[in-house]
Amino acid sequence: MIFAKKDHLIGLDIGSRTIKLGEVLEKGGRRTLDKFGMANLPQATIVEGRIKEPQVVADTIRGLVKDLKVKSHNVATSISGYSVIIKKIVVGRMSDEELHDSIQYEAEQYIPFDVADVNIDFHILGDHEANPNQMNVMLVAAKKEVVDEYVDFLEMADLNPCVIDVDVFALEKVFEESYLLEENSVALVDVGANKLNVNIIKNNISAFTRDVAIGGEEITREIAAHLDCSFEEAEEVKLGSAADKMPQEDLQEIVLSFVSNWCSEIRRVVDFFYSTHANENIQQILLSGGASQTPGFLEHLATETSIDVETFDPFRGLDIDENDHDTNYLKRIAPQAAICMGLASRRVDDK
Ligand SMILES: Nc1ncnc2c1ncn2[C@@H]1O[C@H](COP(=O)(O)OP(=O)(O)OP(=O)(O)O)[C@@H](O)[C@H]1O
Ligand SMILES: [Mg+2]
DSSP states (O other): OTTTTTTBOEEEEEOSSEEEEEEEEEETTEEEEEEEEEEEOOTTSEETTEESOHHHHHHHHHHHHHHTTOOOOEEEEEEOGGGEEEEEEEEEOOOHHHHHHHHHHHHHTTOSSOGGGEEEEEEEEEEOSSOTTEEEEEEEEEEHHHHHHHHHHHHHTTOEEEEEEEHHHHHHHHHHHHSOOOSSEEEEEEEOSSOEEEEEEETTEEEEEEEESOOTHHHHHHHHHHHTOOHHHHHHHHHTTTGGGSOHHHHHHHHHHHHHHHHHHHHHHHHHHHHHSTTOOEEEEEEESGGGGSTTHHHHHHHHHOSEEEEOOTTTTOBOOTTTSOHHHHHHHGGGGHHHHHHHTOBTTOO
16 A cells, blocks of 8 residues: 555645545555544634635644644645636637647636636536537636635645645535436535535536535524624534523524525526526435535425435545544534545546
């Protein structure tokens, strides 16, 4: 196993509430979970995807690296939200190399920033449905300022950033690794503390993505306002460890109002997808992210969208040694680990 670590990366999901770190190794030809851990950040250390308190976040990451006895420093992490633009574009048929040379020019027409200010990446999806002389391409443009900020930050945290991914694609990656690929469309929905990511996969390719700035922290903030207490106390009330501080009916009312709003947002995204992809049928919604475990959310979403909704398990298909890991804990937090496990599946030479 000496060379097994050669090209693998540590997955590091820098969430605005919870940092997750995961590592997957090939052992005897099988993908095996080697490390997984999470640590919470104080509120407002990361706001709208920008790291406001680099020292606090770096210390939290160093703590995780130490606790989990992580040896490698090569990491894959991801960004999302306002700093990333993902667009499906149509260009004349050409090779990957040719597109590489002309992508700056092609991208100029589609992105609202100066191309000099963004890092551009692309993925050829296949021939255009109506015109064989053209092809569909997924264009990804990330603000250089933000990418550079993450790279500098990770170096400061004594890590070596090898891949800077995008949340929705990390989600797609873990789906590919852990679920049987089918022709049917599946919507991957991750609800974190401050953002909701959607990636609709059709014929095993991402057909549509959307980020919305909503999430679990909305509920916590509302509880804090209602009880006039600190954010951390409100988080405890929300997660049930200080249930006596608030009547259950009041808590349920707050939870329901936000859950209804999340469901309406997801419904809007699904409706938009249907309006642009006639005859498509989303077979299933797979829910991930910590806030996806909010009581009643899954059932509410199934009713709102009339689609089968299931909880995403990113550990599916991995060998997990019960002597090394608390499998009950992993089962409980599985959906929260999704993006991290997608990142942990990246390789150094991945795009
Ligand atoms: N069992 C649970 N029930 C309800 N909410 C939960 C539960 N577990 C975690 N959460 C909530 O999920 C959120 C954290 O989830 P997650 O780790 O996916 O977010 P994040 O990645 O830190 O945030 P983001 O991706 O939005 O920046 C918090 O708001 C937390 O209160
Ligand atoms: Mg997250």
